[in-house]
Amino acid sequence: MDHITFLVAVVIVTALAFDFTNGFHDTANAMATSIATGALAPRAAVLISGVLNVIGAFLSTEVARTISGGIVSDTLVTPGMIFAGLVGAILWNLLTWFLGLPSSSSHALFGGLIGAVWAGAGSHGVHFAKVVEKVLVPAVASPLVAGVAALLATCLAYRLTARAREEAVTKGFRIGQIASASLVSLAHGTNDAQKTMGVITLTLISAGALGHDADPPLWVIASAGLAIGLGTYLGGWRIIRTMGKGLTEIRSPQGFAAETASTTVILTSAHLGFALSTTQVASGSILGAGLGRRLAEVRWGVAGRMAVAWLITLPAAALLGGLAAAVVQNGGDLGTAAVALVGAALAAGIVLLARRNPVHAHNVNDAHEVRLRTEPPAKVGTAA
Amino acid sequence: MQADWTALGPVTAAGVGVAVAVGVVFALGVHGHARPEGVREHRGGPGARGLGPAALCFLACPAVVAYGTYLDLFVPGPH
Numbered sequence: 001m002d003h004i005t006f007l008v009a010v011v012i013v014t015a016l017a018f019d020f021t022n023g024f025h026d027t028a029n030a031m032a033t034s035i036a037t038g039a040l041a042p043r044a045a046v047l048i049s050g051v052l053n054v055i056g057a058f059l060s061t062e063v064a065r066t067i068s069g070g071i072v073s074d075t076l077v078t079p080g081m082i083f084a085g086l087v088g089a090i091l092w093n094l095l096t097w098f099l100g101l102p103s104s105s106s107h108a109l110f111g112g113l114i115g116a117v118w119a120g121a122g123s124h125g126v127h128f129a130k131v132v133e134k135v136l137v138p139a140v141a142s143p144l145v146a147g148v149a150a151l152l153a154t155c156l157a158y159r160l161t162a163r164a165r166e167e168a169v170t171k172g173f174r175i176g177q178i179a180s181a182s183l184v185s186l187a188h189g190t191n192d193a194q195k196t197m198g199v200i201t202l203t204l205i206s207a208g209a210l211g212h213d214a215d216p217p218l219w220v221i222a223s224a225g226l227a228i229g230l231g232t233y234l235g236g237w238r239i240i241r242t243m244g245k246g247l248t249e250i251r252s253p254q255g256f257a258a259e260t261a262s263t264t265v266i267l268t269s270a271h272l273g274f275a276l277s278t279t280q281v282a283s284g285s286i287l288g289a290g291l292g293r294r295l296a297e298v299r300w301g302v303a304g305r306m307a308v309a310w311l312i313t314l315p316a317a318a319l320l321g322g323l324a325a326a327v328v329q330n331g332g333d334l335g336t337a338a339v340a341l342v343g344a345a346l347a348a349g350i351v352l353l354a355r356r357n358p359v360h361a362h363n364v365n366d367a368h369e370v371r372l373r374t375e376p377p378a379k380v381g382t383a384a
Numbered sequence: 385m386q387a388d389w390t391a392l393g394p395v396t397a398a399g400v401g402v403a404v405a406v407g408v409v410f411a412l413g414v415h416g417h418a419r420p421e422g423v424r425e426h427r428g429g430p431g432a433r434g435l436g437p438a439a440l441c442f443l444a445c446p447a448v449v450a451y452g453t454y455l456d457l458f459v460p461g462p463h
Contacts, residue, residue: 137392141392141395141396142395145395145396145399145400146399146403148400149399149400149403149404150403152400152403152404152407153403153404153406153407153408154407156404156407156408156411157407157408157410157411157414160408160411160412160415161411161414161415161418163415164414164415164418165418168414168417168418169414169415169418172413172414172417172418173410173414176410176414176445179445179446179449183449253411256407256410257403257407260403260406260407260410261399261403261407263403264398264399264402264403264406264452265395265399265403267452267453268394268395268398268399268402269395269399271455272391272394272395274391274395
């Protein structure tokens with residue numbers, strides 16, 4: 001443990017802080033549709049999701065290895081760069097949460113890291129081929145695959161149950177949703193908790209505490225799992241509202257189809273080491289489920305705004321990470337302290353702003369509907 | 385790790401295939417379970433027909449999940 005300097009400890013704490021924001025940013029992926037259809041009470045939903053995220057973190061480390069030995073050069077990266085990248089990722093995550101935008105926490109993390117390493121070590125520190133193969137291709141493909149799967153499953157579910165009593169069908173799928181939403185949470189734990197594990201492992205490698213290509217140690221797996229679980233339990237109600245009520249009106253057969261599609265896509269990809277965005281998969285599934293039910297209305301304005309957030313997340317987080325890295329590299333300890341202080345101040349500012357217009361377990365399902373009727377559609381997404 | 389473009393195919397096939405299969409089987413279960421109640425209302429007699437197949441469908445879903453999780457955890461990935 002001689003290698004764990006003060007800076008490395010700060011990086012690990014920052015990584016866990018990112019993991020926490022990742023948790024509450026992404027609660028919506030698993031639970032938005034279940035909360036919207038009434039399959040689960042909001043508080044119960046976030047508790048189940050939090051616990052399953054912790055369990056999921058222990059199940060697999062394939063994605064963690066993609067990060068620690070993949071997109072950036074682990075011989076050039078320093079703990080200072082990782083710190084800068086994490087600050088960029090956290091700030092972007094908080095900003096998009098404030099706006100209620102389901103942007104990808106994974107892309108925020110990758111963007112932050114890429115920007116920081118690029119600014120700190122030059123462009124040869126970034127493995128662009130790996131970024132394209134493991135991040136960009138899955139980013140385009142995964143929401144499409146999940147959307148098609150959810151669309152087909154929704155279509156067939158409605159067709160097959162067309163002659164049955166609607167009330168009984170709704171009840172049946174609601175019970176199914178408890179299982180399918182739980183599985184998304186589990187899949188989320190296996191996928192997203194690992195990203196933080198990967199970052200901490202990368203830090204330990206860069207500080208010389210672990211050998212190259214090392215697997216994450218158990219304490220890293222446990223702390224990353226707990227951080228994301230706690231964040232999930234806190235509940236990102238703003239994003240839950242956008243995904244559960246903003247994109248389309250979700251009914252229980254659609255929720256079940258969307259969650260089943262998300263789970264299978266996340267788990268098969270995690271198995272192959274694709275670090276895909278669970279947020280984008282879940283959004284793709286919800287859109288697909290929306291299109292699969294006849295007469296269901298998809299709010300393309302909200303979907304479009306979300307897609308823009310997806311496009312700019314990686315570059316925006318890269319810019320923030322790059323700026324922070326430049327300060328850390330040139331300012332030494334003083335620069336690192338300055339980045340930490342400014343980052344913390346900005347984060348606190350966003351949280352305080354959010355408290356003026358709070359979204360919580362009690363109004364997550366109703367407030368958005370009221371807004372839809374009283375405000376022009378263009379404002380709905382920003383208010384969410 | 386090398387560029388592995390071919391992995392995209394299996395993810396697509398497995399993702400769509402399994403999701404649709406589970407969705408259909410569960411929908412059949414819901415249909416089987418929901419129909420007897422409807423039948424009962426119209427004819428006034430107990431309609432147990434459909435409950436057996438429905439139970440089978442409901443059992444098949446966790447079986448698929450268990451098998452998928454088994455594949456995910458105990459069969460090593462390609463890397």
